[in-house]
Amino acid sequence: MFKRKIIAILLLIGLGLLGGVSAIGEPGLQTAQAAPAREAWQNEFDEVCSKTQDAMTFSEEQLTTLIQKCDALLPQLEKLDETQKKVFTGRLRMCRGLYVYVLDSKKNEKK
Amino acid sequence: MLFRCMGLAAIPAAAEWLKATERTKTKTKKKAGSLGRRFSMNKKLFTALVVILIFCGQSISQAQSGTKKRRPLPYEYGRVVIDNYSDKTQLAPVVFEHWIHRSKFTCRVCHVDIGFAMKAGGTDIKAADNARGFYCGTCHNGKMLVDGKALFAACSNKMAPGDAKRCERCHSLGKKVASDYDFFRFAKPLPKESYGNGIDWEKSEELGLINPVAHLEGVTPRNPLALQKDFALNPKVEGMPDIIFSHRKHTVWNGCELCHPEIFTGVKKGTSHYTMVDISQGKSCGACHTSVAFPLTDCQRCHSKPVMEMK
Numbered sequence: 001m002f003k004r005k006i007i008a009i010l011l012l013i014g015l016g017l018l019g020g021v022s023a024i025g026e027p028g029l030q031t032a033q034a035a036p037a038r039e040a041w042q043n044e045f046d047e048v049c050s051k052t053q054d055a056m057t058f059s060e061e062q063l064t065t066l067i068q069k070c071d072a073l074l075p076q077l078e079k080l081d082e083t084q085k086k087v088f089t090g091r092l093r094m095c096r097g098l099y100v101y102v103l104d105s106k107k108n109e110k111k
Numbered sequence: 112m113l114f115r116c117m118g119l120a121a122i123p124a125a126a127e128w129l130k131a132t133e134r135t136k137t138k139t140k141k142k143a144g145s146l147g148r149r150f151s152m153n154k155k156l157f158t159a160l161v162v163i164l165i166f167c168g169q170s171i172s173q174a175q176s177g178t179k180k181r182r183p184l185p186y187e188y189g190r191v192v193i194d195n196y197s198d199k200t201q202l203a204p205v206v207f208e209h210w211i212h213r214s215k216f217t218c219r220v221c222h223v224d225i226g227f228a229m230k231a232g233g234t235d236i237k238a239a240d241n242a243r244g245f246y247c248g249t250c251h252n253g254k255m256l257v258d259g260k261a262l263f264a265a266c267s268n269k270m271a272p273g274d275a276k277r278c279e280r281c282h283s284l285g286k287k288v289a290s291d292y293d294f295f296r297f298a299k300p301l302p303k304e305s306y307g308n309g310i311d312w313e314k315s316e317e318l319g320l321i322n323p324v325a326h327l328e329g330v331t332p333r334n335p336l337a338l339q340k341d342f343a344l345n346p347k348v349e350g351m352p353d354i355i356f357s358h359r360k361h362t363v364w365n366g367c368e369l370c371h372p373e374i375f376t377g378v379k380k381g382t383s384h385y386t387m388v389d390i391s392q393g394k395s396c397g398a399c400h401t402s403v404a405f406p407l408t409d410c411q412r413c414h415s416k417p418v419m420e421m422k
Binding site: 094 | 223224237239243369
């Protein structure tokens with residue numbers, strides 16, 4: 001019983017030491033772990049605006065959904081600090097504008 | 112004078128005598144200075160006439176042809192002077208050279224992904240924006256490697272002793288600042304053209320002499336664009352060759368959202384009409400082809416479809 005406890009404690013100490021050594025030995029990894037996670041709005045922004053080059057291939061429904069997503073994202077971007085707000089609202093305006101433009105041209109083709 | 116002081120001018124005889132003396136004095140003076148005066152009068156007249164002639168000449172030439180702008184030299188073409196806040200911080204305005212930047216990056220990377228406006232001064236860039244890694248600071252962060260060299264950091268919140276020189280790399284209007292790139296050395300191996308920078312940028316890329324990057328890690332959210340088909344536009348002027356619009360080249364360099372809908376608003380092909388006057392005023396094609404891309408004087412670059420087939 002006593003031996004088992006000692007082995008368990010020694011194992012724990014060993015594991016702890018190993019973790020410590022690896023953290024010291026790999027600063028890149030440490031930095032990567034410490035780096036702030038991408039905020040939700042950033043992922044959403046990338047998801048919406050990464051599709052501009054495929055806009056011509058989307059259906060009217062898909063384009064309408066993308067425009068709605070842009071509109072939903074705007075209030076979040078307006079809460080950002082001055083620089084981020086300026087950069088990302090501008091970029092969002094461009095990609096939303098394109099989706100509206102393609103949607104209009106698709107509707108126009110049908111006429 | 113003496114008589115006047117004595118009050119003798121009030122006596123009629125004395126007054127007459129005074130007048131006669133003054134007349135004689137004036138005559139003598141006139142005789143003595145007539146030659147010199149005539150000469151100085153002529154000189155004044157001549158100067159006045161020259162000035163009038165210069166002004167008349169200038170106003171006539173301006174009325175006939177409008178104010179003529181000096182054609183920029185090849186290394187000046189595409190240059191943008193940014194002076195939003197520089198003067199207030201006692202720095203020289205920023206001189207941005209398009210030619211070096213366009214050889215390294217596509218238009219889309221800077222004007223869509225980084226967010227630079229299409230009009231000079233329209234971005235409202237602040238030093239704090241750059242220091243935080245936006246706008247110029249996206250690449251000019253002291254870390255990004257271009258041609259194996261780390262790009263200098265654009266702006267910083269703290270001033271170090273050697274920073275004045277670093278600031279002058281961009282805030283350089285009216286200063287002699289050594290650049291990492293010399294225009295003539297850079298342009299020497301590239302295919303030539305007659306206008307703009309004197310460089311055929313399209314051909315340079317085709318030949319692999321330049322390789323503009325279309326993707327910036329962490330900034331560009333998408334994959335490269337699928338190639339588009341070119342199409343012809345009818346100029347509606349008799350005898351004028353059709354315009355072959357390279358949709359392919361434009362989309363590769365600019366993406367879709369840079370042109371549509373802010374520059375080209377029409378949704379149906381052929382329904383929007385753009386005159387050369389509009390274009391020369393910076394509308395539609397003129398948004399780029401008056402300032403950065405090959406200029407309007409290079410007619411045949413756009414009006415390029417042969418009018419008659421050669422037999």
